[in-house]
Amino acid sequence: PIIYSFHPDVVSFLNDKKEEGAAYDVQNNAALYNMLPRWVIDEDVDEGGEIKNLTQIMASYFDTLHLQIHSLSTLREATYSTYASASVSSSAKPLPFADKLLEGLGLKAPELFVDSEIIEKLTSRDEKRNFEEELHDIKNLIYHNIYNNLAYIYKSKGTEKSFRNLIRCFGIDDELVRFNIYGENALYKLRDNYRSTVVNKNVINFDNPDRFSANIYQYPSGSEIGYLTGSTALT
Structure with a gap:
């Protein structure tokens, strides 16, 4: 993996995306900057583009506000997020x-x-x-x-x-905390009860195109081998 920001592939990728974004901004008629009168845009180009920077800040805030309003109605939904670590957004x-x-x-x-x-x-x-x-x-x-x-x-x-x-919900399963129920002066009937639990097992996943060509050998005992030995005996 590439870990340096000055890697040629990273620099080339960033430049391509910047050019792609700049071309989209020029053609985007819905941009706040493009809604200004032409004479304001012309003067702003000559004076350093401060109005363009200001409209960019305003547009960024409006984008954030739009996402917040859109998510407001979903805050009380019982959903599981994709949160996995502090490295995510x-x-x-x-x-x-x-x-x-x-x-x-x-x-x-x-x-x-x-x-x-x-x-x-x-x-x-x-x-x-x-x-x-x-x-x-x-x-x-x-x-x-x-x-x-x-x-x-x-x-x-x-x-x-x-x-x-x-x-x-705290991330604690039956391996750490298990409940035992006791009754005082009560009759307890012995039964073959079953408890549902989650068990982690080490398995091999072949459900991947890169592993479709793998060979699996199964033998009833560990002494058997997966090839034919040479023999001079006639059959």
Whole structure:
């Protein structure tokens, strides 16, 4: 991969995109700058293009405002974002007010990570480790996960499924926390009960065009081989 911005391929790509964008701006009749009178544009070209820079700032703000208005009606939708790490754009991060969504549906959202130190909040690290994500992003992601599953949690309120679903919103599965139910002075009938869980297994994925030509050999025992040995015996 290319890691330097001064690589010839990167420089050539940026120049091509700048020329492509400049050509589009010239032909874009909907641009704010092109809506100005011709004599204003001519004087601005002679005086350094300050009006063009000003209209660019205004247009950038209007684009941001348009996207915000468009997303306003979708803020309360129960959707899973593509947020994966802090390296992605801010638009893919969890909502910073996800706790308010929970309170709007009747669930009081307590403050998470209240015992965190200043260094952990500001630099995303402690004395020994560097965190992969920022604490406030993790907190908002947990809130949003609970919000997405809140309808199911309410419907199964008071049951083991409800508590298990709530804990899994924190990224904790049965390998860390498992519920045991005990009854006082109650009769317990032994049954062959089954528990649904998620198990990670190492597999090989052949569902890719680059792996269609792979050969798979299966043998009932490890002593068998995948070729015919030479022999002088006549058959």
